[in-house]
Amino acid sequence: MAGNTYGTVFRVMTFGESHGAAVGAVVDGCPAGLDLDVKDIQKYLDRRKPGQSRFTTARQEADEVRILSGVFEGRTLGTPIALLIPNEDQRSKDYSDIKDVYRPGHADFCFDKKYGLRDYRGGGRSSGRETAGRVAAGAVALKLLSALDIEVTAFARQIGNIRVPEEKTDIRESRENPLCLPDKESYEKASEYLDTLRKEGNSAGGIIECVVRGLSAGLGEPVFDKLDAELAKAIMSIGSVKGFEMGDGFRSAESNGRENNDPFIIKDGKIIKESNHSGGTLGGISDGSPLVFRAAVKPTPSISLPQKTVSSSGKERVIEIKGRHDPVIVPRAVVVVEAMTGIVLADLYLRNILSKEDKV
């Protein structure tokens, strides 16, 4: 029983294989009357596009999105918004040599086990290209949120072991360099590190951080669909993400109650938290502080160094993966994290409206 849909009210389904006719998404449940133009979507897809620096694959994908339905005279109709991104630069031949062999760190083996067959061209459905649909759908969510003054910003907190310290973090800088690092010095170090790896045919991982501002208290649905839980699922569903933490996250395990609890205070007549160890949620519900969370991204599994593996017919083999691959996934995944966060928040925002009888 397939799992290609995320969300309950604001629902997103993606479809498409890397080297099929198209990838895309359908957004169902977006309220009617929202201003929406194709440009609102294209600008996010452009940030995901490869070939923009030496740190991303040289593949050329135009990634031009078409709105097939659900928008009329510049406004959403309340009907499904189908978004289509045709596949273009399909060098399927690059992949013919991996038709019968399982790439380490990739989904090939598991897809064969699960489905009995797979579209081996470019990883098929398990390709990072699937995230183009997420980004397109997420752009709709982010448009809805921006109308509510909610702002979602992700960036690279760490590449390899080069971590940008909290105090040096400058989010604007993260929009200026191709690694999305919010600190120029760190960017330079990371560039060197990646160049070294790239030359030896190796790859790197990193950590993406996301901050959400403007969220009021109340989003998140106990007991299973808590805000933390939904974010964790959405972010961990992005390929290569192997860890998720909210606020102090794993560091809070070493803290103690006195230090970790965020005191409530009154400021400008409003109840706020004095600190934000929790990362913006309490009991799985947004608490009015900024959301802060991080995702650990593993090194790109496609490397050109020789690796031990087996063929689908059960023979041991050595593989060297050719083709064009990102030496680090982090920079292109930043906008995917924003997109998934947007989808989660749009969904929980709409769900929360129905919590209180006096609102209904």
Next chain:
Amino acid sequence: MAGNTYGTVFRVMTFGESHGAAVGAVVDGCPAGLDLDVKDIQKYLDRRKPGQSRFTTARQEADEVRILSGVFEGRTLGTPIALLIPNEDQRSKDYSDIKDVYRPGHADFCFDKKYGLRDYRGGGRSSGRETAGRVAAGAVALKLLSALDIEVTAFARQIGNIRVPEEKTDIRESRENPLCLPDKESYEKASEYLDTLRKEGNSAGGIIECVVRGLSAGLGEPVFDKLDAELAKAIMSIGSVKGFEMGDGFRSAESNGRENNDPFIIKDGKIIKESNHSGGTLGGISDGSPLVFRAAVKPTPSISLPQKTVSSSGKERVIEIKGRHDPVIVPRAVVVVEAMTGIVLADLYLRNILSKEDKV
């Protein structure tokens, strides 16, 4: 729109407030014909029960579960299995002083913002007591899995900053000491640390690790309901969990592709992975290796030290939380992690059956 149900095929709904008439769960979608006795459930609830050591609250809760439906002559009927755990030791008075004040680190403030009212007695729905329903339902899932030779085991990897090293890990030991630490020496250090905190009215956090053996390749539903994503959601939905990682998790961010990729090899005529940095999933699908994941648990927010906070009417206050509280949540949460893992796997196991046409 509420979120009290987890799962799509094997579905679990919990209900109940801490000091209401009862807590419980309904399991829908368990196949007919499974042997099930109330003892299969009670044994898990007994592991969750408080009052079993000085490291858990002194509250007495019998936590005796009744099966109200769905089982006939010792076998499941394929109909909903309703599980009821009456609430007994309800010292509601302990909580009357927190009726109008928001406890730091707790859900009180957010519940008021979200719902406009809350059952303040013992935290109501946001109480850890809700997890009794999860454990009861999880026991049904774990019974189903054990019939398939799938074994789920959780334990404490870390309390405060006392971490059990990989090489000293002895899972049997974790069943012997009240902190569920898989190493006696670490247990003794952690006991001392907790005693110190307890005396000053403070609390600790920690890390729970869970290992699943016997799982075949194929579980997990791309692209959103990946095995990692579903586990992340289920585990992050447990109160106080602030981080989740699969396999090498956050460490993989600092690794490189050559080291992090797990080579495939042939062993005894079977394709297996030579290492398990991935923690048992590739592309969001189980890969046949053991599942390994960890959850970061924040320090118990209920501490008796004075804390700054505000009242529901917006006045700054100082609060000292009385009553009986766990100095560390980790030991009682271990069985909750097993329960939620069981529910995730039972659900994904059943879902996977429908993946291939030759099985249907």
Next chain:
Amino acid sequence: MAGNTYGTVFRVMTFGESHGAAVGAVVDGCPAGLDLDVKDIQKYLDRRKPGQSRFTTARQEADEVRILSGVFEGRTLGTPIALLIPNEDQRSKDYSDIKDVYRPGHADFCFDKKYGLRDYRGGGRSSGRETAGRVAAGAVALKLLSALDIEVTAFARQIGNIRVPEEKTDIRESRENPLCLPDKESYEKASEYLDTLRKEGNSAGGIIECVVRGLSAGLGEPVFDKLDAELAKAIMSIGSVKGFEMGDGFRSAESNGRENNDPFIIKDGKIIKESNHSGGTLGGISDGSPLVFRAAVKPTPSISLPQKTVSSSGKERVIEIKGRHDPVIVPRAVVVVEAMTGIVLADLYLRNILSKEDKV
């Protein structure tokens, strides 16, 4: 994959077998802050209770409901509302002779085929007793609707071939006689007819009509969850219902466009329909006219006349069903129709709130 839950926002799950420990329901998604007392629920259950006339089974069922969760100090909490109705008068022995034989017109055979086993006592899960849970949950929905001035009324339009003509319909009368017929003369004819059938050990069917007043335009979610479609599903899910029609229903098949179309007019400054052939929906959305729909109910399958059947081991047999049975299901099903209608409307009412951006 089980189907014991109805609804998407206002969700109802029922549980329980006829002769198990209890039947009941859990309502999830009811907004917080609704006034709710156990009496609001009990009054509907009392209308469903058997033993109130010679036209219903002589079984005595107290059917006293308990609210286990979700309500605090007389108001809903926004958390699951668990409703429990213990089973009492369980003369299980009456059913031991049908343990191994399939009653014609009943679910016995199909349950065995589907699940491989069944609780044969009183029909188990397929018993009409399951509807007690629906009525309890429906009462919560109807309470929510009544706060919005939406009124749901069902009655018997027809028993056997005795049909109350439109012009003689007096809904108040339907509350006065035990057959729920809205016309005294028809009631007397139907009584005679039923007495004759009862004496020969036979049974009758009939038609239930339901009218909903106070509904504004806009409820129903194209294209699959249309108001008509959701009502059809909910009503057809009641045991023994074999047909459903909206407005003119099957008669509209013989009409023509000029007669069947309802003209729009202006009345008191409001757009209304001049007639209501459509039964209150257009394009699957409520149109502001009263909802009118009907359900065809088959004759009670439990009859004491000898019938041909087979045993579970595949032997031909003759069965005479003893025990206490309703000679016609219609009167007790009237409140079940109201309950299911309430659940459908509460759900679609809440869903509709999220249709327009200016409301969200």
Next chain:
Amino acid sequence: MAGNTYGTVFRVMTFGESHGAAVGAVVDGCPAGLDLDVKDIQKYLDRRKPGQSRFTTARQEADEVRILSGVFEGRTLGTPIALLIPNEDQRSKDYSDIKDVYRPGHADFCFDKKYGLRDYRGGGRSSGRETAGRVAAGAVALKLLSALDIEVTAFARQIGNIRVPEEKTDIRESRENPLCLPDKESYEKASEYLDTLRKEGNSAGGIIECVVRGLSAGLGEPVFDKLDAELAKAIMSIGSVKGFEMGDGFRSAESNGRENNDPFIIKDGKIIKESNHSGGTLGGISDGSPLVFRAAVKPTPSISLPQKTVSSSGKERVIEIKGRHDPVIVPRAVVVVEAMTGIVLADLYLRNILSKEDKV
């Protein structure tokens, strides 16, 4: 909260407005490994295509479907199957005069009330054109069913008041005449009747019957997702359907238990029902007999006779609907009924696999 998806395991979402860029569907949950060719889908779309006789609109729609994803080398991948049908003959100008006026019998008024705006061109989302997506998706379901030797056949049982008697029914004939009536004589009478109506600018209704052969016992999920209930929902979700009945349906209301109960007998060593008043279900589960059900279709609401109505600004108006319209919806809806039935059965077939533990 939108309702554009049907099904739980075999899930179908349709998208698209009548005069937008395209209509289409995405099928999620189709098992991997099913042979599927675009021709399997096109042949059903061709049966739905207008312009094939004087009884359907003269609009020309090529309705050529493209498979965008989910199929590789002629077999399904287990991933979403996106099906695209571009819109071509879009004479949008035909509709500009109904931009501001509510057509009687149409969804215009309700869409405005619900969404605050609508795509008025050709009815937008509420157009019968949306069913092209259903037919395309249904074709995939029917392909899956045909591999299981399950055969779904619908035809016109009645046009206006010309009803084909049971004993004259010849299903092959229904494939020969453009009204899908299974009796030549009835077809001739109905043709005359429709010609008369068409000349006066009026329209007719009718009844569609559907028969399913080859279904084993066990499909349908008590208590809410019963086979009857799911069929009722799916069929009533087709525009213009105002009634649904299973087996004897509304006639069973006038029957009695002795006559209406279908006796079980043994034939060729198998348990079967001697008659089929139930229409193939008992307790909401398929009983091994053929499924038989009927849908009442209202007269086409688009008629060229003058009708009273109001404008969106609240002025009374007289409207004469120009353009090209079907004088009766029944013939083109026959294949839509087959498609929706296929989707329901594919879904319930897959769901039923998970009912018993020994299958899982």
